[in-house]
Amino acid sequence: MSILQFFPDPGDPDESLIDPFDPIVGQDQAIALLQGAITTNRIAPAYLFAGPVGVGKRLVAQCFAIALSNGFPTTNFLNERLHKSNHPDLLWVxxxxxxQGNLVTTTEAHTQKLEFKKPPQIRIEQVREIVKFLSRPPLEASxxxxxxxxxxxxxxxxxxxLLKTLEEPGRATLxxxxxxxxxxxxxxxxxCTHVPFRSLSQSDTKRVLQQTGHGEILADNTLLQLSWGSPGKAIASFEQLNPIPQDLRRALTELPLTTRQALxxxxxxxxTLDAQTQLWLIDYLQHCYWQLHHQPSIIQHLENARNYLLKLAQSRLVWDVTLMQLSHLTQSFAFQNSKTHN
Known part of the structure; x- marks a missing residue:
């Protein structure tokens, strides 16, 4: 999600002033702490924004950087340079x-269609870059x-x-x-000074999704519930679900499947789906099936599939067996229910 989606286009440098924290939704405690530090001019050497994934930590970091760099409030024109991370006094890691000896970001890996067995890390080479960046005084900002x-x-x-840099960053804030x-x-x-972040309420989650152009997610109640108050998670889940064609998605979530559909x-x-998306799909299906059938045995079969996938078993075989089992189970439940009603 780009922070630029929250802000107007940059205009003339003389444009009216705005509060850089205006775009933030549902993080009142965090904003109050940061605004208090700014207005009293008691800026800590380092801050730790801690909280769930996808609730606005990145966005608040950019807004705080704007406030620290240009004063508070500041102008749209100056904001834009920080939004694009091309300000000479801002380093984003x-x-x-x-x-092959080069550091590759997640976005670059996706663009280049590179796959890695281990998750990405902040590496010592990047900390050395931070030390080098902080060794010179700021060029434009305070x-x-x-x-x-x-x-x-x-x-x-x-x-x-990183420890020594956190203690003595010089004319800098981390x-x-x-x-x-x-x-x-x-x-x-x-x-670090701890700044807590929390999950958003359902109304705030919906507001963020609408503001960022993801209103179509609001039609899928399962995605909203799985997001647990994280708009970022809801968007990521939507992007994982989206490649699955509608007819297959409908067959997959409704059950029971025919043998042909299962295969x-x-x-x-x-x-079509990479290993991480397949694991996510299990969470999604567990939620869907529980809402439809309330049968622990279905959830257990999917949990077994997760364990096999984590053990790097052949995914085609895992899904063949799992979907056939779910098909037989739901057909059996349907038959039993029909006998009961008759």
Whole structure:
């Protein structure tokens, strides 16, 4: 999700002033803490934005960077440079893969269709880049700003190398984001000012989805419920579900399947969806089937499938067996229900 979707196009430098925190929905406590630091001019050397995935930590980090760089409030024209991460006093760091000696971001890996067995990390080479960036004074702003996304992916060597910088960043502020304080070294957490983030209410989740142009997600109640108050998760889930054709999606979620449908779906899932999406699909189907049938045995079969996939079993075989089992189970339930009503 791009932060640019929340803001108007940049205009003339003399445009009227705006509050950089205006786009934020549902994080009143976090915003109050940051606004208080700005208005009292008590900016900490480092901040830790901790909370669920997809609830606005990245967006707040960019808004806070705007406020720190240009004063508070600031203008649209100056904001735009920070939105595009091309401000000379802003360094944005995100987890990377190592590919043929080069660091590759998740977006670059997706664009280049690269697959990796291990998840991306913040690496020691990136911490060295941070140290180098902070070794020079800020060029335009009153301070340099470094944002480290998903800091809970810091490799051990990178985390240890970052400790001194967190203590003495110079004329700079570091902003780390993470899913929780427990996912980081205690020595890193202790050097940061903690800013808590929370899951959004259902009304706030819907508001964010509408604002960002994802209103079609509101029609799928399962995606909303699976998001657990995270618009980012709802969007990611929608993007995972979207490649599945409507007719197959309908057959997959409604049950019971014919033998032919079960085998066709298994083949489609195996050929079309990557391993991570297949694991996500199990969560989605468990939720759908529980709403429809309330049968623990169905949920258990899907949980067994998850375990086999995690053990790197052949996904086609796993889905063949699982969907056939679910088809037989739901046919049996339907038959029993018809006998009961008769």
């Amino acid at each position: 995100e987890p990377t893969y190592l590919h 301070r340099s700003i470094v944002v480290i996304e998903q800091a809970d992916t810091l490799a051990d060597s990178a985390a240890n190398a 902003i780390l984001t993470a899913s929780s304080t427990h996912s980081l070294l205690p020595t890193i957490v202790s050097r 066709e779906l298994a083949s489609f899932i195996d050929k």
